[in-house]
Amino acid sequence: MKKIAVFTSGGDSPGMNACVRSVVRTAIYKGLDVYGIYHGYEGMIDGNIKRLQSGSVSNIVQRGGTILKSARSQEFRTPEGRKKAYENLVKHGIEGIVAIGGDGTFTGAKIFFEEYGIPTVGCPGTIDNDIYGTDYTIGFDTAVNTALEAIDKIRDTAAAHDRIFFIEVMGRDAGFIAVESAIGGGAEFVMVPETKTDLDAVVKSLKNLRKTKTSSIIVVAEGDEEGNAEEIMAKVKSKIKDNTKEFKVTTLGHIQRGGSPTARDRVLASRCGMAAVEGLIAGKVNCMAGIMNQEVVYTPFSDCIGKTKQLIPDQLKLIDILSI
Ligand SMILES: Nc1ncnc2c1ncn2[C@@H]1O[C@H](COP(=O)(O)OP(=O)(O)O)[C@@H](O)[C@H]1O
Ligand SMILES: O=P(O)(O)OC[C@H]1O[C@](O)(COP(=O)(O)O)[C@@H](O)[C@@H]1O
Numbered sequence: 611m612k613k614i615a616v617f618t619s620g621g622d623s624p625g626m627n628a629c630v631r632s633v634v635r636t637a638i639y640k641g642l643d644v645y646g647i648y649h650g651y652e653g654m655i656d657g658n659i660k661r662l663q664s665g666s667v668s669n670i671v672q673r674g675g676t677i678l679k680s681a682r683s684q685e686f687r688t689p690e691g692r693k694k695a696y697e698n699l700v701k702h703g704i705e706g707i708v709a710i711g712g713d714g715t716f717t718g719a720k721i722f723f724e725e726y727g728i729p730t731v732g733c734p735g736t737i738d739n740d741i742y743g744t745d746y747t748i749g750f751d752t753a754v755n756t757a758l759e760a761i762d763k764i765r766d767t768a769a770a771h772d773r774i775f776f777i778e779v780m781g782r783d784a785g786f787i788a789v790e791s792a793i794g795g796g797a798e799f800v801m802v803p804e805t806k807t808d809l810d811a812v813v814k815s816l817k818n819l820r821k822t823k824t825s826s827i828i829v830v831a832e833g834d835e836e837g838n839a840e841e842i843m844a845k846v847k848s849k850i851k852d853n854t855k856e857f858k859v860t861t862l863g864h865i866q867r868g869g870s871p872t873a874r875d876r877v878l879a880s881r882c883g884m885a886a887v888e889g890l891i892a893g894k895v896n897c898m899a900g901i902m903n904q905e906v907v908y909t910p911f912s913d914c915i916g917k918t919k920q921l922i923p924d925q926l927k928l929i930d931i932l933s934i
Contacts, residue, residue, distance in 0.1 A: 611642065611705045611890060612643060612703070613642065613643045613644075613645065613704050613705055613706075614642055614643075614644055614705065614707065614708065614890060615645040615646070615659065615699070616630055616644065616645070616678070616709075617648075617707070617708075617710065618676040618678045618679070618680045618711060618735060619650030619714075619718075620650070620711040620712045620735070621712065621736060622674075622675050622867060623736050623737045623747070623748055623749025623753070623867060624674040624675075624737070624752035624867070624869055624870065624871035624872075625735070625748035625749050625875035625876060625879035626710055626748060626879070627670040627671065627673050627676055627879075628671045628748075628871060628875070628879035628883070629710050629733050629735065629748055629880070629882055630646070630670070630676065630678055631667035631670055631671055631883070632881075632883025633708045633883040634646075634663075634664065634666065634667045635664055636883060636884045636887040640887060642887070644662050645659050645660060645661055645662060645702055645704060646660055646661075646678050647707075648678055648679050649678075650682075650715070651683035651685075651686035651695065651715075651718060652683040652685070653678075653679075654686070655685050655686060655691050655694045655695045659699075674752075674867075674868045674869045674870055674871065680711075682714075687718070692725060692726070695722070696722075696725075696728070706728070706729050707728060707729070707731075708883070708886045708887065708890065709731075709732045709733070710733045710748070711732070711736070712738070712741060712747075713741060713915045715732065715735075716732050716898060716911040716915055719732060719911060720896055720912065723895060723896050729890060729893075729895035730896065730911075731886040731887075731889040731890050731898070731899055731908070732897070732899070732911065732914070733879070733883060733898065733899055734747040734882065734898060734900050735879075736748075736749060736750075737750055737752070737753035737787065737866060737867055738750070738781055738782070738784050738786060738787065739787070740783060740784035741914055741919060742909065742915075742916075742919045743898050743902070743909025743913060744882075744898070744900025744901055745900075745901060745902050746874070748871075748875055748879045749867070749871070749875055750787065750875070751871075751872045751874040751875045752871045752872045753780065753866040754790045756862075756865060756868075757777075757791035757795070758791050760777070760860070760862050760865070761777055761795030764827070764860055765795065765796070765825075768825040768827060771825070772855070773825055774825065774826045774828070774846075774856070774857050775825070775827050776828045776839040776842060776858070777795075777797075777827060777829050777839065777860050777861075778830045778832055778859070778860070778862060778863075779832070779862050780863075780867070781831035781832055782833045783803055783833050784802075784833070785800065785802020785803055785805075785833075785834075785921055786921065787831065787866065788800050788801070788802050788830065788831035789802060789925050789926065789929070790925070791829055792827075793929060795829065796932070797827040797828060797829045797933070798815070798816075798828060798929075799812055799815070799828040800828075800829045800830075800831075800926070800929050801829070801830045801831060801836065802831045802833075802921065803834055805926065807834055807842075809836060809842070809845055809849060810849065812846060813846060813849045815933075816846070819933070830842055839859045839860075839861060840859050840861075843857050843858075878901060881906065882901065885899035885906040885908075886899040896910060897911060897914075898911060
């Protein structure tokens with residue numbers, strides 16, 4: 611293998627740049643030519659592909675977002691789009707790809723490999739942490755720390771005004787950000803898509819808590835089956851029938867996806883990037899380079915996509931116990 615390419619795709623996440631830097635420098639160190647594909651699969655289809663040098667990734671290890679840009683490409687979901695992408699890769703002589711993204715990105719890469727045989731090794735780039743085959747995904751730690759900083763600030767107001775705050779964090783299908791920010795932020799409750807939210811039990815506990823506490827924080831993952839934080843707040847408010855309390859909602863939104871990556875994310879991203887290039891050179895295909903128990907693990911895309919990463923049960927119990 612002489613020429614490889616790297617791209618970022620799906621939602622951007624803090625640490626993607628550190629991963630790109632690691633892929634580029636590892637490839638050069640190993641004697642490979644390396645290309646950047648801009649705007650994810652969209653750039654593969656449009657031929658937005660440029661040679662990268664070591665200097666191309668200078669001064670980015672600390673930066674959020676992604677210098678390669680990201681996109682969600684509808685065209686790559688079609689056979690015609692993937693054909694154009696293949697032709698562009700052939701034009702540049704690219705023999706292997708590092709795809710930094712989430713399960714959607716890996717689904718696309720798997721289909722592409724089955725159709726055209728260009729090997730891809732993935733790196734887990736999403737703040738949601740919902741990828742099987744790695745203990746943590748690139749960007750998760752930063753997102754949790756950003757959410758925590760916000761929760762700490764909201765807590766000041768909640769306490770000063772004796773309010774009940776519903777704080778919505780990201781997580782369309784997964785509650786990892788919600789659970790860790792609820793533990794770190796000292797929340798009374800967490801609501802996540804993985805477990806059934808019992809609003810009657812929440813109302814009962816809120817009434818009980820009133821004996822010992824004057825304010826409460828409830829962290830809601832955006833994908834909870836009872837709705838978003840605004841909807842859940844309305845349901846709880848109508849059940850609790852307490853006009854003496856003020857209920858407030860804060861949606862943290864995209865601030866969780868930006869900012870300078872934490873040390874953990876930079877190290878994870880750099881390790882995954884190096885492992886992905888080494889994997890490609892060693893002949894690995896259709897798999898993701900992740901870190902489990904401190905070791906590099908290559909997990910087939912079919913498992914990354916098909917298997918569900920479970921929340922840590924202890925963590926949910928912890929929120930319950932520590933909220934008394
Ligand atoms: N079934 C699929 N077939 C082909 N390409 C896909 C498929 N699913 C996802 N992709 C490609 O991967 C991109 C990223 O997926 P998306 O779900 O948006 O983000 P993530 O990779 O973070 O999960 C999509 O915009 C699309 O181009
Ligand atoms: O910015 P967008 O495209 O609306 O995406 C929002 C979504 O991106 C995420 O941050 C990460 O999603 P992906 O894993 O698909 O990248 C989700 O938590 C959130 O629902």
